[in-house]
Amino acid sequence: xxxxxxxISSPSKLNKSSQFDWDWVLVWVLRIMAAITGAIVLLIxxxxxxxxxPFLQVKGIGPFFTDQRWNPTEGLYNFTxxxxxxxxxxxxxxxxxxxxxxxxxxxxxxYAPVAIGNLYRRxxxxxxxxxxxxxxxxxxxxxxPLINRLHPPGASLLAGIIILTxxxxxxxxxxxxxxxxxxxxxxxxxxxxxxxxKWGTICNVxxxxxxxxxxxxxxxxxxxxxxxxxxxxxxxxxxxxTPSSIFDPIRTLTAxxxxxMAYALGNHRSALFVSGLALMAIIVLLAVAAEVITVTSSPxxxxx
Amino acid sequence: xxxxxxxSPISTILVWLVAVLVTGTFAWILGDIIxxxxxxxxxxxxxxxxxxxGRSGGIGPILVSTGLILAVAMGVSVPLGVGTAILLAEFTSxxxxxxxxxxxxxxxxxxxxxxVFGLFGxxxxxxxxxxxxxxxxxxxxxxxxxxxxxxxxxxxGLRGVPDELRLGAAALGLxxxxxxxxxxxxxxxxxxxxxxxxxxxxxIAETAALVFTSGYVARMPQSLLDSGxxxxxxxxxxxMNISGGDTNAYxxxxxxxxxFLMINATAAWLAHQSSSKYNDSYQFR
Numbered sequence: 001x002x003x004x005x006x007x008i009s010s011p012s013k014l015n016k017s018s019q020f021d022w023d024w025v026l027v028w029v030l031r032i033m034a035a036i037t038g039a040i041v042l043l044i045x046x047x048x049x050x051x052x053x054p055f056l057q058v059k060g061i062g063p064f065f066t067d068q069r070w071n072p073t074e075g076l077y078n079f080t081x082x083x084x085x086x087x088x089x090x091x092x093x094x095x096x097x098x099x100x101x102x103x104x105x106x107x108x109x110x111y112a113p114v115a116i117g118n119l120y121r122r123x124x125x126x127x128x129x130x131x132x133x134x135x136x137x138x139x140x141x142x143x144x145p146l147i148n149r150l151h152p153p154g155a156s157l158l159a160g161i162i163i164l165t166x167x168x169x170x171x172x173x174x175x176x177x178x179x180x181x182x183x184x185x186x187x188x189x190x191x192x193x194x195x196x197x198k199w200g201t202i203c204n205v206x207x208x209x210x211x212x213x214x215x216x217x218x219x220x221x222x223x224x225x226x227x228x229x230x231x232x233x234x235x236x237x238x239x240x241x242t243p244s245s246i247f248d249p250i251r252t253l254t255a256x257x258x259x260x261m262a263y264a265l266g267n268h269r270s271a272l273f274v275s276g277l278a279l280m281a282i283i284v285l286l287a288v289a290a291e292v293i294t295v296t297s298s299p300x301x302x303x304x
Numbered sequence: 305x306x307x308x309x310x311x312s313p314i315s316t317i318l319v320w321l322v323a324v325l326v327t328g329t330f331a332w333i334l335g336d337i338i339x340x341x342x343x344x345x346x347x348x349x350x351x352x353x354x355x356x357x358g359r360s361g362g363i364g365p366i367l368v369s370t371g372l373i374l375a376v377a378m379g380v381s382v383p384l385g386v387g388t389a390i391l392l393a394e395f396t397s398x399x400x401x402x403x404x405x406x407x408x409x410x411x412x413x414x415x416x417x418x419x420v421f422g423l424f425g426x427x428x429x430x431x432x433x434x435x436x437x438x439x440x441x442x443x444x445x446x447x448x449x450x451x452x453x454x455x456x457x458x459x460x461g462l463r464g465v466p467d468e469l470r471l472g473a474a475a476l477g478l479x480x481x482x483x484x485x486x487x488x489x490x491x492x493x494x495x496x497x498x499x500x501x502x503x504x505x506x507x508i509a510e511t512a513a514l515v516f517t518s519g520y521v522a523r524m525p526q527s528l529l530d531s532g533x534x535x536x537x538x539x540x541x542x543x544m545n546i547s548g549g550d551t552n553a554y555x556x557x558x559x560x561x562x563x564f565l566m567i568n569a570t571a572a573w574l575a576h577q578s579s580s581k582y583n584d585s586y587q588f589r
Contacts, residue, residue, distance in 0.1 A: 022479060022481045023479050023480045023481050025481075026480065026481045026484070027391075027395055027480075029387070030387050030388070030390055030391035030395060031391060031402070033383070033384050033387030033388050033391070034387065034388040034391045034392065034402070034403075034406045035402075035406075036384060037384055037385070037388040037406060037409075037410065037451055037455070038402075038405055038406040038409045038410070039409075040409070040413060040448050040451070041409040041410075041412050041413050041416075042409070043424070043428065044413075044416065044420065044421075044424045044448075047423075047424050047427045047428050047432075048420070048423065048424065048427075050427070051423075051427050100322055100325075100326065103318070103319050103322040103323075104322060104323060104326055106319055107319050107320070107322065107323040111316060111319045111320065111323075112323065120323060120327070122572075123326075123327065123330060124326075125568075126330075126565075126568060127326075127330055129505055129506070129509065129564065129568065130333075130509070130561070130564065131508070131509035131510075131511070131536055131560055131561075131564060132509065132511065132512075133509075133511045133536040133537075133539050133540050133557075133560075134333075134337065134539070134557050134560060134561060135333070136540070136543075137337075137539055137540075137543050137553060137557050138333045138336060138337065140543050140544070141336075141543070141550060141554075142332075142336055166329060166333075169326065198315070198316070199315040199316075202315075220415070223415050223417075226417065227415075227416070227417025227418065227419065227420070228417070229417065229418060229419040229511075229512035230511045230512050230536075230540060233544075234540070234543065234544060254417060254419045254512070257419050257422075257423065258419055258422075258512055258515055261422070261423070261426065261515070261516045262515070262516055272423070273423060273427070276419070276420050276423040279417055279419070279420055280416065280417075280420050283412070283415045283416055283417065283420075284412055286415070287411060287412050287415055291411075
């Protein structure tokens with residue numbers, strides 16, 4: 001009914017001459033507010049670009065890949081180790097969290113008794129909102145010492161992957177749960193009447209029908225993992241080095257910004273804003289990808 | 305067929321195992337923080353100032369700063385968010401270019417990493433507007449951050465109001481302004497409150513956006529232009545930079561978790577209120 005609301009005529013439209021038109025004022029006040037809201041994203045992009053320009057104009061983007069190492073005090077700005085850190089931590093956690101999250105959603109929808117399923121969903125919703133600094137703190141005081149016993153130094157890529165997995169699992173579980181919920185009941189009844197087992201139904205009926213929702217969930221999750229800062233900063237050790245094993249410490253792009261922004265000046269500060277701009281670009285690309293997937297697929301939701 | 309029969313029970317066990325694993329991890333994290341933190345919490349801990357860089361003493365000024373940052377964030381974002389939601393839900397058609405632009409930019413805003421908000425807040429509020437490292441800078445940065453959540457639930461609240469109200473109001477000759485203030489907003493209040501509470505939940509959880517906007521200073525703030533340390537930054541600082549700060553970090557983490565759980569319970573209760581409102585009682589009033 002959305003399209004109707006703005007068509008509902010009201011008396012103030014009919015006798016405009018007789019009195020001051022408050023509706024006109026209201027709509028324009030609201031439009032200005034919405035314009036401010038809509039402008040925030042543009043403002044963010046503009047300021048990231050403004051602060052990045054001093055570096056980009058003088059040095060371009062070459063130094064980020066060709067300098068010997070990351071050492072801003074000597075004027076060396078190689079981002080490669082941090083890019084690897086972000087890439088490996090994100091990929092690792094998404095690879096682990098995706099099956100766990102999807103199985104969690106399956107549990108809610110098809111395996112658990114209704115009461116337990118609802119309780120579990122509540123739990124996942126809670127997990128999704130718990131402050132990242134709490135996860136990071138737990139990782140620092142519990143997880144890192146545990147890994148340290150297994151293979152020093154403890155603060156490592158592995159710790160980062162585990163913490164990120166715990167943090168992004170709820171996102172993918174909730175999106176998967178929602179897309180499973182949209183699979184029409186007839187599909188499931190049909191599959192059951194054809195004698196498919198539960199697991200067979202899930203693999204051959206539910207997954208294909210919920211595919212686009214699952215893809216969108218994974219994309220959202222990738223964005224979350226790339227952008228996560230505090231928890232990763234607390235458990236990863238933050239050594240600027242390309243890791244050679246899963247027990248090596250890493251530093252992600254986001255952690256790098258959080259660690260150095262406080263004292264960064266001149267080119268250094270500008271370089272950090274360039275990495276922020278890069279993060280922003282990745283997020284916009286992911287949002288576009290999610291949009292494309294949602295628009296181009298999902299025949300299920302259309303004809304149900 | 306035979307294969308499926310053999311596979312089914314294993315998959316069931318696997319699914320239950322994952323559920324137990326996730327629940328167990330959650331219980332471990334929460335249990336650990338409650339177990340180590342509960343001893344540290346007392347009235348004194350909540351009201352006195354931190355001493356010795358936070359190793360001893362309490363979190364009084366930090367709670368005040370957190371409250372002020374939240375107040376600024378909500379004070380700015382609620383009017384802006386509700387106004388935008390009203391425009392999107394009531395005064396804009398689904399195909400209008402302006403509405404689509406605002407919606408699209410909100411979708412992107414919802415995905416922007418908090419550290420990028422921090423960079424923006426530092427460049428815009430702290431530097432360009434000259435607010436410096438202050439509660440005001442931090443609060444305004446958080447305001448930008450919670451807008452998507454606020455607007456989404458406010459819109460849902462407004463969409464939950466039946467169209468009969470709008471048609472009835474138009475038939476009675478009410479102006480749209482009067483309809484909005486006397487009918488739609490009162491009816492949508494539970495939905496708006498859910499948004500408010502969820503926004504507070506998101507804001508109180510935030511750390512990265514505040515590190516270089518509201519700053520680290522742990523003193524009692526004298527004005528909104530003072531730097532103020534939020535609870536989440538306090539936990540971060542104690543655990544990362546202060547050796548021997550773990551006891552108080554546990555106490556602070558437990559306070560944060562309790563606040564977060566209380567906020568969520570409120571949101572769940574409000575959502576329940578609003579969903580039951582039109583399903584049964586409304587028709588007969």
